[in-house]
Amino acid sequence: MKKIFSLLLAGVATLAFAGCSGVLHDYGDAPNPTLGAVAGGFNGWTNTGAWTTADDSTHTYTLSFTASAEEIEWKALAVSGNWNGGAYGGTSDTVTEIEADGTAVELTYDNGTGGYKNAKLAKLTTGSGYKLTVYSEVGKVYAKLEEVTTPLSLIDDRTFYVQGMFNSWSAGALTESAESTADNNIYTYTFTAVADDTSNTNNSFGLATTGWTTKYTGATLAVGGDYIQLEKGADTNNSITGWTAGSSYTITFKTDKNSNVYAKVSAD
Structure with missing residues (x-):
């Protein structure tokens, strides 16, 4: 009987070790x-x-x-x-x-x-x-x-919007440009300045998906300047300098095959 009991204990110990989560x-x-x-x-x-x-x-x-x-x-x-x-x-x-x-x-x-x-x-x-x-x-x-054989799309896989002080932070839709190429997608967004930029009222915006899950920010854009690369996930929004209240401006966005996003601002 002792031998049988010892064998049972050994079996239980073996099962316990096999089930160990150490x-x-x-x-x-x-x-x-x-x-x-x-x-x-x-x-x-x-x-x-x-x-x-x-x-x-x-x-x-x-x-x-x-x-x-x-x-x-x-x-x-x-x-x-x-x-x-x-x-x-x-x-x-x-x-x-x-x-x-x-x-x-x-x-x-x-x-x-x-x-x-x-x-x-x-x-x-x-x-x-x-x-x-x-x-x-x-x-x-x-x-x-x-x-990657095509540049980053801002409106197909995920839709990005221009959201800033000049449109009350609503989801401004991008327009794809006919100037897009095999290497770069081009998008535009046009707005009217509602206050002079010195008031710091409407010179801040982000390019972001709904809920700002993915965003391109962190750049300072001068009206009439060249493309500036936006930073993915930057804490500070993009800002624009050099505009006049009541005038119309267009932000042009350019993307490449490496998911980089660039922007520039021009007067209409």
Whole structure:
């Protein structure tokens, strides 16, 4: 009887160990797949690298960039600014390669202590634009890479609006220009100044999606000046100088294949 009881205890202990959720069992399992930053050869390996678009609700993140080499290593960080907060990339002994054919490749989670390998974007054409998409499904994280052949659209995939003091911060619709090319999309928005810019009443605006989820801001535009690049996600709005109350002006926006947005203001 004692022998049977001992065998039963040993069996229970074995089952308990097999079901253990300790570090040894969980190492390599993915936690919450919210990705705070992206780091790699395309941004100087900063651990606070911002995504071009980030949607935490769907766990989908994209990065648009121009290839500076034929191969670029990278990893997605769970926590912005923290190398040890967990990352997605290669396995413990293999660099995970991703080519620009749109094929989804699963990334491996490194909990920050294992020294896992990076992921690598392979067979790139130097100087060409690419879009990296990282997303999760059923707790697993995948990445796919595509070569960008068209410039950023401000009205198709996501609709951007001009929202500023001169239109009471309403959603001003963009007009696509016939001057758009294969390399650049051109959009315009026309408004009438309702106060002199020295009053600081109507010289502030943003180019943003509904709810300001994605915005291009942070630039100072002078009437009659050249294109100025807008900053994605900047805290300060764009401002315009040099206008006259009652006069009509047009803001022209230009986008490129790397999701950059530029703007200039001209008098009508």
